[in-house]
Amino acid sequence: MKKIEHIGIAVKNLEAANATYKALLGRAAYKTETVESEGVSTSFFKIGESKIELLAATNSESPIAKFLEKRGEGIHHIAFAVEDIEAEISRLKSEGFELINKNPKPGADNKLVAFLHPKSSNGVLVELCQEK
Numbered sequence: 001m002k003k004i005e006h007i008g009i010a011v012k013n014l015e016a017a018n019a020t021y022k023a024l025l026g027r028a029a030y031k032t033e034t035v036e037s038e039g040v041s042t043s044f045f046k047i048g049e050s051k052i053e054l055l056a057a058t059n060s061e062s063p064i065a066k067f068l069e070k071r072g073e074g075i076h077h078i079a080f081a082v083e084d085i086e087a088e089i090s091r092l093k094s095e096g097f098e099l100i101n102k103n104p105k106p107g108a109d110n111k112l113v114a115f116l117h118p119k120s121s122n123g124v125l126v127e128l129c130q131e132k
């Protein structure tokens, strides 16, 4: 693991949250992107080496819609940058972590991503991401 790449925050309304985080961080989102296959709209803010990713649902079946229903708005996941996602997946498997994605998949922000199940990391959804 190289560093915290970003922190993902689930929000109900992306436009409204973009305005809130622009006021909070003193800069606008540098990118907004919808990943239709995942049912999410995202926006990204840069803070030094790390980023904040805001995530809103694009439909009621979206994992973000389900998260909001269960837990409300708030921190959704922590993403770690990795050099070699395949190697990290096998390392974490051998350490006994449960993976949601056994193979990397395309994510937002030009990344290959894989998620660990929160029950194997103390209730925190962990995302691994590798620059494409």
Ligand code: ZN
Residues within 6 Å of the ligand: 006, 007, 008, 053, 077, 079, 127
């Ligand atoms: Zn993320």
